[in-house]
Amino acid sequence: MKKRIIIAIILLLLFSGAFAVYRYRQKVCLPEKRISEALEKQEKLFDRIRPDVDGTPAAAPISPDIPLTEANDAESGEAPPPSPLEDVREVCSDAVGWLYVPDTGLDYPIAQGDDNSFYLSHGLDGESDPFGLPVLDYRCAGDFSGYNSVIYAHNYENMAMFAPVGLFRENSYMDSHPRGCIITDRGREEIEFFAYLTVPADSPVYNTVFITDKDRREYAELLLHTAAYHSDITAEELSQKRLVLLSTCTFEYDEARGVLAGYFLSD
Template sequence: MKNIVLKIVFLIALCVFLYSGFNLGYTYYKYWKVDHDNDVLVKEVVKTEKKHKASNVRTIDFNYLRRLNKDIVGWLYIKDVADYPILKGQSNDTYLHHNYKKAYSFAGSIFLDEISNKNFQDGNTIIYGHNMNNGSMFGQLKKFSEQSFMNNHPIAYIYLPDGSVNVYDIFSFNRLDATDTNYYRNNIEYGSFIKKLVSASLANRQVSTKKAPLIMLSTCATHDTNWRSVVFARLSKTIHKG
């Protein structure tokens, strides 16, 4: 009888071990798949030309991207932080858990809020991405809470389908409630909005008082609350094709 009990206990322990191992392996695979798919896409569409010793010039093959998915409206690049296509679906649910191929992905995509215009000319364009544990999507945004990191990563780029590039000055990191319509809106009064943001920021840089379109990069601060980690940047210039 004792041997039978021991065998049952062993079998149960073995099943638990195998199940836990499967879940761990599957989780690892899902994260690997997200990184792998984006690495493949970057190699396909991002071209970097060496212009001179001090800088590189990046171009994005939007002809290829639009053949993949016409919902791709731009490409976001922040050094060491993000290098992804930006999508706009019919609603905020469209790309919450779907990738640029429209296939299911637990990491979803980087996407515009349904109230934001795809020309990035709103007073405040809202862009979402998941806070992934491996740092993918918007998993690196929280680093902007460190003043030194913001100082060393002051620029965001959005490449557009017409070949132009919007260049943004990153100026504020905030923790905000996702239900706060004072911030999650596209029409703003620039001066008072900027003043309120900077005064409540965890890290900030000097920002111009001259009105210009903003982008608002938003991700979950934690997975079980309404708090969001949010990075704001102001359009400083647009580089036109040619």
């Protein structure tokens, strides 16, 4: 009888161990493998289509109130040069730009869909992807000509996607990484960063509709007032700029968002 009990206990332990190994493989190993494979696939694709950031000419200045089509029509009759995003658009027709911030890991295409959800769970090729893509808010002008362009992406522990945005919560990090750029159809648009904010997901900083100069000025005041820190630029000066917000999830509290705010230098 005692021998049977010992055998039963051994079998139970073996079964429990095998089940634990199975659960670990299903819950940890396989998801990690899928994430690793997705990241490798993404990196290979991006390496193939990444625009020549350093070789892309600077974009000409543009007013927030003048659509780019009108600005292009006002230029000489010469045919416009090919877009630096041609290779990206061959893979994804919804691509609107390429974000690059030196020495941070922020080096990604930007897509804009009919909503803000699709490309957060799909890759540039339209297939399901846990990393997704940086997404320009569907309410924003797709050519970045509007007053405020809000770009969202996930925050991954391996510093993928917009995880590096959280590094900017330290003022010293912005001091050492003050600029980035977005490659658009018009060329290279330089960005100067001026503030970092921690806000709830429903914060009014995600507003994208501005009708009057007063609207823009009040929004600029909101950004500066809400910021954890900011440069010495004034709300009046910001109201005359085109703004760019890089937003990602952070973990200070439930539904917290970290926002890196900048403006285009060509204005």
